[in-house]
Each structure stands twice: as structure tokens, then as C-alpha cells.
Amino acid sequence: MRIELGTAPGDPARPNEDYAAAALPASGRGGALVLLDGVTPPQGDDGCLHSVAWFTARLGGALGELSVSRRDMALREVLSEAIRRTADTHRATCDLSHPRTPQATVVLVRWDDERVEHLVLSDSVLLVAEADGRVVPVLDDRLARLPRASLAMEALTDATLRNKEGGFFTAAADPEVAARAVAGTAARTEVTAVAALTDGAARWVEKFREGDWPDCLALLRKEGPQALVDRVRTLERADTDRVFLGLGKTHDDAAAIYAEL
Template sequence: MMPEIAIAERAGVGADGHPRPTEDHVVVLDNAVLVLDGATSSEPSQPPGGWYAERLARRLAEDLHVAPEADLTEVLTSAIAALTAEHRLQPQRSPSSTVAAVRWLEDRVDALVLADSPVVGFGGFGVDVVSDDRLARLRRRGMLQTGADVRRRRNAHDGFWVAEADPGAAAHSVRRSWPRADVEAVLLASDGVSIGVDQYELFDWREVLAVSRADGPDAVLAAVRTAEKQDPDGERWPRPKRHDDQALVVVDFESGVIQGLP
């Protein structure tokens, strides 16, 4: 039986502080969910991160529809390669995207994370946070101060890995598999949501799941936005934008409907 899937999304603001369309993309398949968070290149001639995330999400969805049990790393490698070739993207000069994927099969649930969109599993194993903290570590160490810093460390062994124009980045994804019978629920989040746990400390992941079940996942997004409105200039929580895009998906293996899709 398909799990219950609840989705919440909110657009943030651009670097100039003005509203603009979200660059997060959520895709629901028969046995998988994808969350991608696009990042715009500093090259003005390149399309925005949302353009890249949308096309990569579409390619991943097509490939997983054809081969629903395929290895997730191989699927991501192929999708990045296809997008790079089709649009002649160049490493270090192209838009990019995080990737969070959850796929359920008869005997297991698989998770893949590339860059800072975490997946969180709940079940007999406790709470298992599947996260890629390489970006966060670099930021804490002050190593991503400029656009040049980001370009130099993107998809580099002393930096961080993200979907862009190097298919080899997929091999650096963080992976997890859980026995299907042990999984109660799984969350996928973009960093506009996970910041509420990791930086603002508004709640932990168990509380995120509890709030989502009680009031819907948009209640979690609202709590993060409320905190940001109380710190509009980033004095308490320094951040590049007042509000980032937000996407939160709850995959609950106790029932079987989809909420939040248009």
C-alpha cells in the first residue's frame, strides 16, 4: 500500500529581498518522493537554480518511472550527465541543486541525500537523520565567504558536493536503507525547513513529525517563518536571505493518501 504523503511548500525571497518563485521542487512517484532545492549560479548568463532543479527532477522522475528499483546513485549520475550534455553545462559555472530522494520497495526503504536537503527516518531504529553536512562545516569555518569560494569548493574533495555539471558528484551522496517493516515515517526537507532544527532550534525532528501529523507540515513552515520575522535583519541567526524557500514532505507508512498536491 502507498504511504500517506503530506506536502507543504512556501516560496522565499531572492538575494535582493524581493519575492520570487520558489526554486524548490517536489515530485511524487508511485514508490518514491524527490525534493530538490536549486541554487543559482553567479554567472549572469546562466539560468536560475530553479530551472536546473525542475529539469533534474523531471529527468530523475522519468528514469525512476522506467526503472523503479534502480540504484539511486546510478539514476542520479545518469540524470546529471544527461542534463549536462543536453544543455552544455560547464562545471563551476552552472546552476546547481540539492537532491533528497526516498524510495520504498517491498522489503526496504532507501534514502539518498546530496547537499543540504536532509532525509529523516523514524521507526524501530529510532530517529535516523540522513544529512550531508559538508556545506555547513565549510560555512562554520568561514570558507564560503564569496562566490569565488563557493565555485572553488563546489564538487571538490576539500569542499562540498551538489548536483551541477559533474555526474561524479552523485557518488558522494549520503545513502541509507532501512527494512520496510521497521519504518514508521520519513521526512524530506529543504534547508529552509531544516534550519528550524539545526540553527534556530525551534524543535527537534521528532517534534517536526509530531507537529506535521497533528497540524499538517505547513505548521512547521509557519513556525520557521514566524521566527525569521522576529529576527528580520539576521542579528540572532545570520543568514543570506530573510526567508529561504521551504519544502517539507512527510511520508507516513501508516495510511495511504496524498495531501498538499494541487
């Protein structure tokens, strides 16, 4: 089995709010991948004493532990319990009802000898390489379907579209959001590899159009996740006229995981 990950902060002066990890049981049979993209709130009060990086580390750790220790739980149940556990660690000190309470996108993959399970919540990307050679992107596209004007307003105010009907969903403090995740299962024999990317790493496809998702997986297979992240950084620095980046931030936290099963 081959598992590699790569990551880089968008700003070296700020903590990396992405989280990427592999969880492997002591038995050596099966495993899990966890990828989170922490949502950076606008400046101002978010009702929480803790940073987004603090939140993603705790949620990510809970997801990894539950994925391998509670195989009786479906991945939506794993996510729900991980959110509850994380919320309980700061419920007494923070206002978890605040719309900007720390939150994150989620990609979760778990496998054993018989099956490969997956879950995606919000705009991080999962790529599944199938035995017949196809590469299938698993996407939660609710955020992409929202009007740009609505998203611009959402980014600047607390008139939030997140975690409500007609908007999009992230892992924050409400365990019920797990029911909104895109989830599925495949036979282990049908999957040869998986890759998870936060949107900072997915820019290689989504913003810079350097290739499609199969091309992206081929790059990950050949050169590894850190090479993808490094290529994105090179493209960002070269886009001085902001042809591809537009009004978006020059650099975003970026993380990718690649696993051959």
C-alpha cells in the same frame, strides 16, 4: 499511505528554486519522493541561459521518473543518469563547465514492499522514523564542516569549494558526483515514515532551535509540511534583531515532504 508536501518561495517576486514531488507507479506498489534545493548563484554570468528553477524542475522530473521506472538501478545510478539527462538538454547552449552552472541539493527516497532506499547530497535533510520509535536524521555534513570564512569567500567569488575534494558536492552537470551522495537501505518493516526538508524548512531546528529532529517529525505528522513552512516564516519575521538569522537572508525558499509508509 499518506504523503503531503508544502513549500513557499523566499521572495514572492522570484521563482521558487526548491522542488518537491512524489512519484507513484501506475501499479500502486511502492513509490518515491524527490526534494531539491536549487543553489542561487551570485549575480553575474553563470554560463547558462536557464534559471535555477528550470534546472530543478528538469532534474526533479528525471529523478522521479527514473526512480519508479528503473528499479534495477541503485539510487546513486538514478541520480547519475538524471544529471546526465538534464545536462544533455542544455549542453549545446550553455557552458556546463562553469562553477556556477545551475545545481541543487538532493534528497531521494524510494520504497517497495520489501525495502526503503535513501540518498542525500549536500545540506538538505532526510528524517527516517523507525519502527522502534527512533527518528534518525540522514545528513551529508560536508558543507557544515567547512570554515565560515571559506564559505563567505565561496559565496562571493568563483573560488568555489563545490564539487571538489575538500569542499562539498551538489548535483550540477557531472554525473560522477552521484558517487559522493550519502545512501542507504532499510527493510520496509523497519521504517514507518520519512520526511525531507530543504534548509529553508530545516531552519525550525537548525537556526531557531524550536525543537530537535524528533520534534520536527512530530510536527510534520500532526500538522503537515505547510504548517512547518508557515511556522518558519513566522519565526523569520519575528527575528527583527536577527538573534537567530545573523547575517543570513531573512527568508529562504522552503520545502518539506512527509510520507507515512
